[in-house]
Structures are given as C-alpha cells and as structure tokens.
Amino acid sequence: MMRSGGGPALRAAASAIARRRFWVTALLAAGALLLSALVAFAQERPRLVVYLHTEVKSRALEALLAQRMPGTEVIVCGRYRDFTRELARTPDAALALEPVLQANALTGALKGLRGGRDTEPYVLLSIGATIDAARFSTIVLGAVDLLGRDGTTQFVANLLGLEASPEIKFVIKSEDLLPLLQFQSADAVLLPEREVVRTKNLSKLDLQVTPLATRVGLPAVAFGTEVGRRVFRPLVLALDSETNGKLGVDTWR
Amino acid sequence: MALTSRKALGVLLLLCGVVALTCARGPATRDVVAPVGASFEDVPTRPGVPGVLVVLPSSVHTREVWHSLRDELQSTFDVVTRPVSSETTPADLMREVQAVKPRCVVLIGNQAMNLYAQYQKQVPGPFPPAVVLMASFFEQQRSRLENATGIAYEIPGITTFVKLRSFVYRPVQRVGVIHRPLFAGYVKEQRGLAAVEKVELVGYEVGDEPGPYQIRRALDHLTRREKVDAIWVLNDNVLLKPELIAKGWLKMLHQNPIPVVVGVGSLVDARLHFGSFAMLPDHSALGLQAANLVFKLSQEGWKAGATPVELPLSVQSVIDLPWARQRLQFREETLDHIDRIVQ
Numbered sequence: 367m368m369r370s371g372g373g374p375a376l377r378a379a380a381s382a383i384a385r386r387r388f389w390v391t392a393l394l395a396a397g398a399l400l401l402s403a404l405v406a407f408a409q410e411r412p413r414l415v416v417y418l419h420t421e422v423k424s425r426a427l428e429a430l431l432a433q434r435m436p437g438t439e440v441i442v443c444g445r446y447r448d449f450t451r452e453l454a455r456t457p458d459a460a461l462a463l464e465p466v467l468q469a470n471a472l473t474g475a476l477k478g479l480r481g482g483r484d485t486e487p488y489v490l491l492s493i494g495a496t497i498d499a500a501r502f503s504t505i506v507l508g509a510v511d512l513l514g515r516d517g518t519t520q521f522v523a524n525l526l527g528l529e530a531s532p533e534i535k536f537v538i539k540s541e542d543l544l545p546l547l548q549f550q551s552a553d554a555v556l557l558p559e560r561e562v563v564r565t566k567n568l569s570k571l572d573l574q575v576t577p578l579a580t581r582v583g584l585p586a587v588a589f590g591t592e593v594g595r596r597v598f599r600p601l602v603l604a605l606d607s608e609t610n611g612k613l614g615v616d617t618w619r
Numbered sequence: 620m621a622l623t624s625r626k627a628l629g630v631l632l633l634l635c636g637v638v639a640l641t642c643a644r645g646p647a648t649r650d651v652v653a654p655v656g657a658s659f660e661d662v663p664t665r666p667g668v669p670g671v672l673v674v675l676p677s678s679v680h681t682r683e684v685w686h687s688l689r690d691e692l693q694s695t696f697d698v699v700t701r702p703v704s705s706e707t708t709p710a711d712l713m714r715e716v717q718a719v720k721p722r723c724v725v726l727i728g729n730q731a732m733n734l735y736a737q738y739q740k741q742v743p744g745p746f747p748p749a750v751v752l753m754a755s756f757f758e759q760q761r762s763r764l765e766n767a768t769g770i771a772y773e774i775p776g777i778t779t780f781v782k783l784r785s786f787v788y789r790p791v792q793r794v795g796v797i798h799r800p801l802f803a804g805y806v807k808e809q810r811g812l813a814a815v816e817k818v819e820l821v822g823y824e825v826g827d828e829p830g831p832y833q834i835r836r837a838l839d840h841l842t843r844r845e846k847v848d849a850i851w852v853l854n855d856n857v858l859l860k861p862e863l864i865a866k867g868w869l870k871m872l873h874q875n876p877i878p879v880v881v882g883v884g885s886l887v888d889a890r891l892h893f894g895s896f897a898m899l900p901d902h903s904a905l906g907l908q909a910a911n912l913v914f915k916l917s918q919e920g921w922k923a924g925a926t927p928v929e930l931p932l933s934v935q936s937v938i939d940l941p942w943a944r945q946r947l948q949f950r951e952e953t954l955d956h957i958d959r960i961v962q
Contacts, residue, residue: 421956423956423957427955535911536911537933538901538903538933539904542904545777545930545932545933548812549775549812567785569781570816571815612955
C-alpha cells in the first residue's frame with residue numbers, strides 16, 4: 367500500500383475516479399432513458415388482463431397469448447387478488463370466467479362457447495363413492511379460490527344450492543385439488559366437468575363424479591376502453607383452436 | 620457416461636457453489652436465500668381487530684409467502700410483521716409478543732421457529748397459538764413448541780410421483796430412495812402415502828456418513844436389482860455433499876439414466892444432469908394454505924396444539940429439458956404444465 371509521495375498518483379487516481387463517475391452517470395442516464403422508453407412503450411400498447419385457471423401455467427399462457435396478439439400487452443394473473451389489482455389499473459380488456467367478470471361489475475361482450483353453449487357444468491369429485499346432496503352442507507370441500515374468500519364461499523353455496531357453504535379448503539390452482547383428496551383433507555373437490563378426465567388420468571384413486579345442476583359461465587371478454595374493443599375483439603375472434611382449447615372454449619361469439 | 624478428471628473437477632466446483640447455497644447441516648434448509656431490500660409494509664392496525672404476528676427472515680421466498688398470507692388475512696386480522704436476522708434474540712421476540720398481543724403467531728422459516736422455541740423455554744405460558752411454515756421437517760420438530768401447528772415444507776413423495784408420472788411416457792410404479800437411518804421414519808410415512816397412488820417406494824438405507832462408494836452401491840442396488848423406475852432424492856445435505864454428488868450419484872446416474880427428482884431447484888442443471896426434475900414448494904400457495912389454517916384455528920377455538928400438521932398442497936416443477944428429451948421419454952405436451960425450464 368502506498369503511504370507517501372502520492373501527489374501525481376493521487377491526481378491520477380482522482381482523474382480515474384472522475385472518469386469512472388462520468389461513465390457511471392452516463393450509463394445510469396442511458397438506462398433510465400431506456401427504462402422510461404420501455405415503460406412508455408408498454409403503457410401505449412393496449413392491455414389485456416387474463417385470469418383463468420387452466421392446466422397451462424400462467425407463464426406459458428401469457429407467452430402464447432402475447433404471440434397470438436402482437437402489438438398488445440398481455441398479463442396473465444394466477445390469483446384473484448392480482449387480477450383485481452390489475453383491474454384497478456383500468457386495462458383495455460379483461461378475460462375471465464363470466465362470474466368473475468360479473469363480480470367486478472364487468473360485462474362479457476365476447477362470450478366463449480363450448481359445444482355451442484356459453485356455460486359449463488361443474489361436478490364434485492370424491493374417492494370411492496359419490497356425494498349425496500343431503501350431505502352437501504356437512505362435507506369439507508376443496509375449491510379453487512376463484513373469487514376471493516368471501517366471493518368463492520358464496521359461489522360454492524350457489525352451485526351446491528345451499529344458503530351457507532360447507533367448510534371450504536381453498537387452493538390457488540386447480541391442480542392442487544387432487545392432493546386434497548390424496549391427503550384426505552377434503553371429502554370432495556369442486557371442478558368443471560371438463561377437468562375430470564385429466565384428473566382421472568393423473569390419479570390411480572377410485573374417483574367418483576357427482577354432477578351439479580347449476581352451470582357456470584365460460585370465459586368471456588369485457589372491454590374497458592374503446593381501444594380495447596377495437597384491438598382485442600378481432601384478435602380474440604381470430605384465435606386458433608389450439609389457443610382456444612387452452613382457454614377452455616371452442617369459439618367466441 | 621463416465622466423468623473425466625477435468626469434468627469431475629468442473630462438476631465439483633459447480634456443485635460446491637450450488638450446494639453451498641442450498642445446504643446447511645442436517646436436513647436441507649431453503650430459507651434466507653437472498654436478502655430483500657424492501658421492508659415488509661403492514662397496514663396500520665385498527666382498534667378492536669385481532670392481530671396476527673408474522674415473524675420471518677427476509678428472503679425472496681419468505682416474502683412471497685408473506686405477501687399471499689397478508690392478502691388473505693388482512694380483511695379479518697391486523698397483520699403485524701417482524702423480520703428477524705441472526706442478531707435477533709428470544710428476548711426481542713418476547714418484547715414483540717408482549718407489545719402486539721397477537722391472537723396468533725405465524726413463524727416462517729427455521730430461524731423464526733428456533734427463536735420462538737427458545738422464547739417458550741424462557742417464559743412460562745400460556746402462549747398464543749403458532750403456525751409454523753418453511754421449517755425443515757417440522758412434523759419431527761413440533762414437540763419443541765407448545766400450542767403450535769403448521770405446514771410441512773417438504774413436498775410429499777406422492778405429489779412428486781404423480782407429477783412425474785404425468786411428465787414422462789415411461790411407467791413410474793416403483794421409486795427408489797436412498798436415506799440415512801435418521802430419515803427411516805419419514806421414508807416409512809412417505810411409503811404409506813405413495814401407496815395411495817399405487818406407487819411403491821423402495822428405500823435403501825445407508826450409514827450416517829456415507830461415502831461415494833455407498834451411494835454408488837445403493838444406486839446400483841435400486842436400479843439393477845430392484846429395477847426402480849425413478850429415483851427420489853431427499854433434501855438431506857449429508858447425501859448432497861459435492862463430493863458425493865460428483866463421485867457417487869452422477870457416476871451411476873449418467874451410466875443408467877432414469878428420472879431423478881430432487882427437492883432443490885439448483886440441482887436441476889443442464890451441465891450436471893443430476894436432477895432431471897425438481898418439485899419445489901409453491902410459496903404463494905403456501906401463504907394461502909397458511910391463511911386457511913389461521914382461519915380454521917380461529918373458527919375452532921385456537922387449539923393449535925390439537926390441529927394436525929398439514930402437508931403442502933402446491934408444487935412448482937422444474938425440468939432439465941435437454942436431458943428429459945434425450946433420455947427420459949418426456950411428454951412434450953406437458954411442457955406448458957412446468958413452471959421452470961432449464962436448458
């Protein structure tokens with residue numbers, strides 16, 4: 367370590383530090399400019415917020431939709447609370463199950479159809495035996511946290527035709543319903559009928575299906591702005607069958 | 620594929636980094652992964668609203684759990700968050716408990732749980748109910764705490780095997796696991812659970828301090844004699860020492876590729892080809908599950924000591940894609956079902 371006679375060396379060091387500071391400042395400024403440009407670019411693009419429980423991971427669904435909808439910004443939310451936070455930022459369009467849109471005072475202007483209908487049946491899945499309707503109020507039921515704790519509780523009660531819902535074990539993803547049965551943490555789980563085959567293929571449990579009478583609205587798109595309607599309506603109507611299949615619909619109307 | 624000495628040296632160096640990040644002594648721990656700069660922001664407490672004290676170290680994963688937990692609880696409870704560090708003492712925790720007077724304490728991670736256990740030793744009860752998360756092998760440690768329940772951090776074998784079965788064409792009916800005597804009870808429990816899904820868990824017990832030869836012999840036994848369809852690697856740091864991985868696990872597994880499922884994401888590496896899949900806790904879902912448990916306790920009179928420890932419901936999956944494609948008959952159509960792809 368240098369201890370004395372450091373005049374020229376100190377000046378050189380000071381000059382080096384000044385140069386470094388200049389470059390650091392310049393780089394930071396360039397970074398800030400780039401970031402603000404990116405933010406501005408992202409803000410200018412019409413924004414679609416998606417909240418659906420599909421077997422496809424949010425990351426993959428977001429990438430797929432972004433590819434199918436060039437020039438737009440697609441955000442896929444995995445949790446209801448993230449979806450409501452995104453709605454608070456007034457997106458140009460929102461894609462979710464019809465009851466989710468309704469719960470947020472949105473109207474599905476484009477409705478997803480499967481088999482010609484815009485609703486689908488839901489079922490209870492249980493091990494060994496079906497669930498008698500007389501037992502609905504006393505079972506422990508696994509359900510995806512579709513609408514937040516209170517909203518989902520009401521949603522489940524409506525589906526079961528009860529005034530008050532039974533005890534619910536909430537999960538974030540539909541794939542987490544099967545472990546509830548495997549660990550015997552729930553007597554039954556609630557899911558759309560279309561997911562029964564996939565769940566049965568995953569498991570060697572003796573899974574039994576109890577159909578429910580009430581049907582639930584399929585995915586729909588609500589438009590938050592005129593730009594959203596103009597941009598996303600044709601893009602959604604033009605989605606290919608593979609993408610629609612991953613969204614849980616055949617076509618849109 | 621035998622390892623050359625240069626390759627082995629590279630593997631060892633890589634593993635030293637990987638394992639040092641993920642392992643401590645005894646059962647593997649995964650908390651305190653990376654410090655997070657931002658503080659935990661609580662909303663102001665409201666008069667008459669019961670409080671939940673959340674004690675946790677600051678890391679990416681604990682923050683994820685906390686975020687989800689707070690979102691679920693805050694409409695009913697005041698969530699009061701207290702980060703802990705290596706400097707925190709049981710006396711600090713005691714002051715917090717006395718100041719907040721929580722209706723329930725949520726302890727996230729080994730550090731928070733250990734502090735709370737020390738606090739309980741120093742102070743006469745009664746203690747508020749506690750919910751423990753992200754602590755290693757909590758079910759085995761539960762007796763150290765009074766009036767506590769929680770959620771196990773280790774992903775159950777059954778969840779792992781059912782996921783694995785969906786990812787590969789080859790059958791997954793018999794799964795081998797190497798374990799030390801300390802884990803014999805855990806493996807037995809897992810065997811019972813796996814049987815529910817018609818998967819047979821085949822255990823091979825090694826010594827307390829096995830060397831590479833023991834690991835190779837165990838793998839040879841499981842793959843050639845028992846003809847298992849996959850290997851499940853426990854989060855036991857003693858079995859995951861870099862030397863054991865390089866000279867034990869990899870030597871055998873590269874010769875006879877079968878699916879290897881690990882519980883640490885960094886062990887799925889496209890250069891190493893050790894874990895072909897990892898099944899990790901989904902921390903956001905863990906927060907929701909913990910909130911469910913707090914609500915359940917509140918509805919049932921806060922009897923945490925009498926409430927069973929739950930198993931984690933949700934996992935995130937990681938895949939070594941090149942290896943899985945080349946060697947493991949990977950089902951391409953399931954790629955969208957995997958959370959993280961390593962290639």
